[in-house]
Amino acid sequence: MSSTQQRRTGMVGRVEVQPLDEETLEELLAVAVNDAAPEEVMPPLAGPPGWTTQRQEAFRAWHRARRQGLAGPLRESTFAITHDGEIVGSARLAACDRPDVLETGMWLARSRRGRGIGTATLRVLLDEAAKTNTRTVVADTKAHNTAALTALRRNGATLTTSQDTVEVHAELRP
Secondary structure, three states, rough: OOOOEEEEEEOOEEEEEEEEOOOHHHHHHHHHHHHHOOHHHHHOOOOOOOOOHHHHHHHHHHHHHHOOOHOOOOEEEEEEEEEEEEEEEEEEEEEEEOOOOOEEEEEEHHHHOOHHHHHHHHHHHHHHHHHHOOEHHHHHHHOOOHHHHHHHHHHHOEEEEEEOOOOOEEEEEE
C-alpha cells in the first residue's frame, strides 16, 4: 500500500487505513491496552496474562517487523484503522503461496465494534488488494464470530465452514 491513506465514507463515518509509523504505533498500542485483550490483537506470548511490559514490546516488535510491507521479507503489511480520525484498531494484508492471493485480518477496540467499521475497513482492504493484481483475498475466522462473518458476507465473501471444527474460511474478490 502506498503511504497515502485509503478511505471509505458513508453512514458509518470516515474509515481509513494508514501505515504505522512510531507515533501511530504507540497510539494503536494505547487503544489495544485500554480497549482489547492481548489474545484479541496479537499472537500468543508465554507469561502472565494481561498487558505486561513484555507483551507490549512484543506488540510493537510484531508491527515494526512488517513495515516493509508486502515486498518485505515477511510479505505482510499492518495498518492502523481510523474512524472519523481516531485510531480504533488494526488491519493487515499478507501474501500467500499464490502470487494472486492475499490473506487479511483485523481487530477493533471493543467499544467500536458493531458500528459497521469492520465492514468498511474490509472494503478498503479489498480496494487496496485490487491495486496489486490480487484476484482473491482470504480470511479465516471462527463460526461464533458473527461480526466478522457479517462483514465478510456484506463484502461478498464465499464462506466455507469445516464440518469438524468451528473454523470458517472466506474468499473474496477485490
